[in-house]
Amino acid sequence: MTVFDFMWTNRSEVFALTLEHLVMVGISISIATAIGLPLGVLMTRKPSMSRPILTFANVVQTIPSPAVFGFLIPIPFIGGIGARTAIVALVLYSLLPIIRNTFTGISGVDPAIREAGRGMGMTGGQLLWKVEIPLALGVIFAGIRVATVIGVGVATIAAAVGAGGLGMFIFRGISMVDSRLILAGAIPAAALALLADFGLGAIERRFSRLLCLLLVVVTASSCSSPERIVVGSKNFTEQVILGELLAQQIERATGLQVDRRLNLGGTLVCHQALTAGQIDTYVEYTGTGLTAILKEAPSNDSARVYDTVEAAYKSRFGVEWTKPLGFNNTFAIIVRRDDAERLGIKTISDAAPHTANWTAGFGYEFIERADGYPGLAKTYDLRFPKPPRILDLGLTYKALAGHQVEFIAGNSTDGLIDALGLFVLEDDKHYFPPYDAAPVVRQAVIEKHPAVRDALVALGGKISEDEMRRMNYAVDGEHRDVKEVVREFLER
Amino acid sequence: MFAHSRSASISIQDNIGRRLYGRSQSATLLRMSTIVEFRHVAYAINGRSLVEDVSFCIESGETVVFLGRSGSGKTTTLKLINRLIEPTSGVVLVEGRPTTDWDPIGLRRRIGYVIQEVGLFPHFTVERNVALVPTLESWEEQKVRARVKEMLSLVGLDPEHFAKRLPRELSGGQRQRVGVARALAADPSLLLLDEPFGALDAITRSEIQKEFRELRKRLGKTMVFVTHDMREAFILGDRIGLMKDGHLLALVPAGEFHKLDHPEARAFSESWA
Numbered sequence: 001m002t003v004f005d006f007m008w009t010n011r012s013e014v015f016a017l018t019l020e021h022l023v024m025v026g027i028s029i030s031i032a033t034a035i036g037l038p039l040g041v042l043m044t045r046k047p048s049m050s051r052p053i054l055t056f057a058n059v060v061q062t063i064p065s066p067a068v069f070g071f072l073i074p075i076p077f078i079g080g081i082g083a084r085t086a087i088v089a090l091v092l093y094s095l096l097p098i099i100r101n102t103f104t105g106i107s108g109v110d111p112a113i114r115e116a117g118r119g120m121g122m123t124g125g126q127l128l129w130k131v132e133i134p135l136a137l138g139v140i141f142a143g144i145r146v147a148t149v150i151g152v153g154v155a156t157i158a159a160a161v162g163a164g165g166l167g168m169f170i171f172r173g174i175s176m177v178d179s180r181l182i183l184a185g186a187i188p189a190a191a192l193a194l195l196a197d198f199g200l201g202a203i204e205r206r207f208s209r210l211l212c213l214l215l216v217v218v219t220a221s222s223c224s225s226p227e228r229i230v231v232g233s234k235n236f237t238e239q240v241i242l243g244e245l246l247a248q249q250i251e252r253a254t255g256l257q258v259d260r261r262l263n264l265g266g267t268l269v270c271h272q273a274l275t276a277g278q279i280d281t282y283v284e285y286t287g288t289g290l291t292a293i294l295k296e297a298p299s300n301d302s303a304r305v306y307d308t309v310e311a312a313y314k315s316r317f318g319v320e321w322t323k324p325l326g327f328n329n330t331f332a333i334i335v336r337r338d339d340a341e342r343l344g345i346k347t348i349s350d351a352a353p354h355t356a357n358w359t360a361g362f363g364y365e366f367i368e369r370a371d372g373y374p375g376l377a378k379t380y381d382l383r384f385p386k387p388p389r390i391l392d393l394g395l396t397y398k399a400l401a402g403h404q405v406e407f408i409a410g411n412s413t414d415g416l417i418d419a420l421g422l423f424v425l426e427d428d429k430h431y432f433p434p435y436d437a438a439p440v441v442r443q444a445v446i447e448k449h450p451a452v453r454d455a456l457v458a459l460g461g462k463i464s465e466d467e468m469r470r471m472n473y474a475v476d477g478e479h480r481d482v483k484e485v486v487r488e489f490l491e492r
Numbered sequence: 493m494f495a496h497s498r499s500a501s502i503s504i505q506d507n508i509g510r511r512l513y514g515r516s517q518s519a520t521l522l523r524m525s526t527i528v529e530f531r532h533v534a535y536a537i538n539g540r541s542l543v544e545d546v547s548f549c550i551e552s553g554e555t556v557v558f559l560g561r562s563g564s565g566k567t568t569t570l571k572l573i574n575r576l577i578e579p580t581s582g583v584v585l586v587e588g589r590p591t592t593d594w595d596p597i598g599l600r601r602r603i604g605y606v607i608q609e610v611g612l613f614p615h616f617t618v619e620r621n622v623a624l625v626p627t628l629e630s631w632e633e634q635k636v637r638a639r640v641k642e643m644l645s646l647v648g649l650d651p652e653h654f655a656k657r658l659p660r661e662l663s664g665g666q667r668q669r670v671g672v673a674r675a676l677a678a679d680p681s682l683l684l685l686d687e688p689f690g691a692l693d694a695i696t697r698s699e700i701q702k703e704f705r706e707l708r709k710r711l712g713k714t715m716v717f718v719t720h721d722m723r724e725a726f727i728l729g730d731r732i733g734l735m736k737d738g739h740l741l742a743l744v745p746a747g748e749f750h751k752l753d754h755p756e757a758r759a760f761s762e763s764w765a
Contacts, residue, residue, distance in 0.1 A: 116611025119574060119684075120625050120674070121600030134615050 003183040010184070014169075018188050021165035024083055024158060025151040025196075028090035033144055036095045040102020040140075041128065050103065057096040065089060065157045069265075073161060073272050081232070081261060081273040086158030086165075093154050094147035101143025105136025145200045152193040156185065160235065161269065162261040162278075166192075171235055171263045174392055178479055229254075229445065229452060232270050232279035233262040236393050237476050238329065238413055238468065242283040244486045246439055246456065252490065253455035266365050267292050275317050280445045281456065284321075285329055285435035289313065291371045298371040298433040302328070305434055313440065320446060322453060323460025324438040327468045331366070331432045332412040332424045333376075336400060340423040347428040348380050351407070355382045361405030363393035371433055373409070379431045397422065413465055415473025437463075525552050526588070527682055527714045528573055533582035535568055542568040544738040545582070552681070555708060555715040556743070557729030559722065559760060565738040566718040570684050573716060574603045586682070601625055604675030604683035604713075608690045610667050612659040618644070618670050619655040625678035643673035648703060665696040672704070676711070683715045689724065701727055722764040725749075734760070 007014050043050035060068075068089045073081065109132050117127045133140070159167030169185025172178075229250055233243030243262040251258050261279050264270050271293055273279045289309035290296050299305050306324065313319040333348050345351045360382075366372040367390060376382065389405055396408040401420040410417065410424075417424060439456045446453045467489075474485045528550040535543040543565040550556050558566040571577045572584050575591040584591045591599060612621050619640050620627075626636045641651040647669040659667055668688055675683055689697045689704075705728055708715065719725055725732045726746055733743040736756045744752065750761055 110609070110611070112607060112609030112611040113613060114611075115576070116605070116607055116609075116671075117613070119576060119600060119605035119607070119611075121597050121602075121628060122624075123597055126628065131613055131615075135613075 003180050003187065006180045007184050007187070014184060014188060017164065017166050017168055017185075018192065021152070021155055021167075021189065021192065024086055024155050024163060024165055025090065025148060025192075028087045028151055028155075029094055029144060029148050031087070032091045032094035032098055032147060035091070036098030036143075037102050037140070039095075040099045041106065041133075043099070043103045044106045044132075053099060054096075054103075057099050060092045061096045065093070065154055066160065068092065069157070069161045073269060074276075076276075081162040081264065081269070081276075081278040083158075083163045085161045086155065086163035089158070090151050090154055094151050097143040097146040097150070098140070099143075101146075102136065102140050105139030105143075106132045108139065109135045141200070145197060148196045148200060149193045152189060152196055156189050159263060160265040162232070162264050162273070168263065172240065174395065178476075180479070228257045228259045229281070229449070230259045230261055230279045232264050232273055232282040234267060234270055234282070235263045235265050236411070237415070238411065238472050239263075239283065241471050241475060241482055241486060242325075242437065244482050245459070245489070246281055246283065248483075248486050248490055249455050249459055250452055253458065254449065254451040256449060256452070274319060274440065274442060277442065277444070281439055281441035281452070283325070283437050284440045285437050286321075286324070287330065287371065287433040287435040289321075289440075290433065292365075292369055295370070298375070300430050300433055302434040302436060306436060306438075314443070318443045319440050320443050320453070322439045322441060322456040324436040325459055325463045326437075326461040327413060327463050327465040328434050328436050329411050329413045329465075329468065330427070330435045331372075332410050332414070332417070333427070334397075334400065334408050334410045334417060334422050334424055335406060336403075337421045337423040339406065340425070345425065347426040348376075348431075349428050351425055352380045352382055355384050355407065358384060358406035359386055359404075360384050360388035360407040361391050361396045361399045362388045362409050363396060364390050365393070366409045371431075376409075376431055379429050413468040413472055415469050415471070415476045417469075419473055419477035437468075526550070527552050527586065528716065529585040529588075530569075530572070531583045531585070533572060533579045533584055535572060535577060536580045542738055543572070543579075546738075546740045547582075548733065548740060548743050550714060550716060552714055553712055554730040555717060555728055556731045556733060557717045557719060557725040557746075558733045558735055558740075559719060559725045560735035561720055563737075564735040566735045567686055568738075569735070569740075570686050570716060570718050573682075573684055574600045574605060576600075601629060601678060602680050602682070604678075604680040606668075606671045606675045606683070606685045606688045608687040610659075610671040610688075612667055612670060612674070614659050616659075617655065618649075618657050618659070618662070621659065621670060622673045622677050624674055629678060639677055640673075643677050644670075646676070646707065647673045649673070663696075664692050665700055668692060668700065672707075676713075681713060683713050685715060685717045687719055688717075690719070690721075704728065722760045726764070 039053050043053055069085060072085045072088055113131060113135070114127065117131050122130070155165050156167035156170055158165050159171045166185040166189045169181050173181030173183075173185065231243050231247045231250070233239040240262050243260060247258045247260050250256060261273070264273060264279075267284075267288055270279070270282050270284070274282065286302070286305045286309050287298065290305050291298050294309065294312050296308065306321070310321045313321060333351070335345070335351060340346070343354060345354070362373055367388065373388065384407075389399070391399055396405070396410060397414070397416045397420055399405045400408045400422060412424060416422070439459070441452065441456060471485050471489060474480045475482055526549045530546050530548050533543060533546045534541065546565075546569065558569060560566045568577065572579055572591070573586065575594060575596045578592055586594065586599065613624075616624075622640045622643050623636045626639055631639070640655065644651040644654060649666060649669055654662070654666070654670075659670070662670065671688065689700055692700065701724055708728065717728055726749070729746045731743055732746050732749050734741045734752065734754070734757055741754055741756060742752055749757065
């Protein structure tokens with residue numbers, strides 16, 4: 001199936017996401033224009049203001065977008081999970097070209113024209129609206145065009161905070177190592193950018209006066225109604241499957257409407273979204289809760305870890321852990337099968353002496369976590385000559401299979417392990433704590449809809465590691481639709 | 493309707509080194525009233541003095557030409573009249589009131605203003621450019637349209653032919669005519685012209701100067717004209733004010749300019765000869 005076949009079969013989703021993308025960019029650019037235009041004008045009137053304004057806009061634009069999202073998520077009202085955060089970030093990114101071009105455009109108006117206008121008795125406002133802005137409109141509009149094209153690109157990252165848009169395909173594609181999905185997001189995004197550039201150019205030439213009106217017209221909102229249950233997930237295949245699983249289970253068992261906010265980025269994003277009430281449930285792993293959220297020392301006792309997180313989440317966050325789903329997705333240290341056979345290694349201890357000739361590749365979460373790379377390196381005395389390459393989690397498998405790195409940390413349930421001819425090394429020193437998967441759900445939701453709890457508890461113990469790896473492979477390896485894989489599982 | 497008659501030559505007893513100012517003196521002049529008066533006016537910006545201790549009176553209906561080299565302060569003098577700038581010291585009076593007491597917007601709409609670069613609005617048609625001040629003053633549409641036609645005919649442009657054009661579709665001379673029409677549109681009694689013909693080629697310039705002289709006679713408006721061209725000053729001015737380094741050296745009837753005994757005056761006279 002080619003990319004275009006894929007896009008055609010999924011045309012309604014492609015269309016919906018494209019529209020979502022467009023609305024997000026449209027709203028952002030309108031707001032950025034409403035802010036940037038007056039700021040640009042202010043700079044022409046009060047030159048002392050121009051440096052602070054330009055500095056601010058410049059600095060904002062140099063902050064990498066994941067960092068901007070990271071800052072915004074915890075902030076009430078403007079932040080959080082969803083389109084609002086994405087729009088705030090997009091507005092910040094769009095300001096610079098709009099402000100700069102407004103300033104340049106108005107400053108570029110022939111001083112003689114301005115003097116004539118003033119000399120004829122035009123007020124400051126008349127001069128601005130009848131002369132300066134109309135004459136600068138071409139330059140101002142060019143700024144809006146640039147901002148729009150940038151915005152179409154940046155908005156793809158917005159999927160990381162659950163804002164939807166074409167980034168959904170791209171993120172899903174990266175986590176599933178499916179280039180068709182990546183292209184299904186990237187191609188319409190590129191087309192959108194080109195169209196925006198071309199279309200706005202045409203508007204600029206023909207209808208420059210209708211422009212201001214047009215910008216005001218763009219409106220839409222994407223709020224979820226409070227009566228829906230919102231299910232989240234982190235940004236890798238298993239999490240997307242589990243998110244879909246929770247969603248379908250709740251839909252089947254309770255008949256409530258479910259909003260899916262899948263592919264939300266890392267643990268912290270999901271956790272913050274949960275505690276802020278922006279999602280109601282997602283699947284967390286006990287070991288992750290213990291170390292990444294509660295910041296406690298790793299432990300090897302599975303039952304103790306569950307009890308600890310269960311009690312702490314309840315008292316500290318008002319979040320309940322329902323029953324574990326049945327599988328332990330611990331970190332898995334993975335090498336290429338041919339390397340393992342050639343060197344005769346089965347355990348991480350066996351591999352340690354070889355690390356001096358290897359390059360490691362890890363997801364950014366693994367590098368940072370207490371139970372991640374630093375402890376692992378100490379426990380097994382790993383001696384990589386270079387610091388590990390930091391990659392997106394989904395890309396590490398590709399990097400390993402493609403001989404770009406020799407040693408990665410994946411997940412024990414990963415379906416790609418078999419598919420790509422990789423080999424999981426045994427954690428012979430029991431470094432990794434247990435990562436039993438279990439749904440976490442806000443108590444407020446349970447109180448309101450006790451049936452949600454029952455539905456989630458019913459999933460307890462239903463998924464073995466084999467089962468999980470099989471579903472992961474169905475999606476990652478066989479490129480099957482997540483919804484379909486989950487439906488089959490539930491109907492079995 | 494512009495058939496105002498006025499005595500062509502006005503005998504003013506200005507002499508070099510003696511600057512005329514003060515109402516008592518000007519009140520003695522024929523039956524004319526003072527439109528513009530400078531009393532010891534100075535203007536400085538960023539510590540640089542552009543005009544220093546300038547005093548003079550301009551009477552209703554006359555044309556005064558300020559003659560001087562670049563940087564002599566003549567344009568600054570003009571801008572002080574319509575309050576584009578305000579004096580650092582001294583007083584500028586228009587119709588007897590200090591400009592600082594006037595509402596600057598109202599004042600400027602009563603005064604026609606033509607600059608060398610013309611400053612036509614490039615996105616407005618000729619018609620809309622000429623109609624600018626009447627529109628700002630909310631004249632009735634019919635009246636504005638009639639006025640625009642009248643003004644374009646007055647400056648020698650066929651309204652049928654030119655009204656809908658954009659400034660970029662005009663020659664330099666035509667543009668300058670539109671500039672004059674625009675300045676006259678709201679029927680101001682005072683007209684300020686800052687080297688209006690300076691950017692034109694010599695032939696067009698000479699033609700337009702002659703036409704403008706005729707126009708001036710018919711209109712009977714008070715005009716303050718700034719130029720660095722001795723010939724232009726002589727053709728158009730009732731009186732010529734000679735400026736140098738921010739000072740008004742003399743303000744004399746045009747016919748007496750050659751009598752001035754000052755190196756700057758001689759330099760200008762020679763430049764023409």
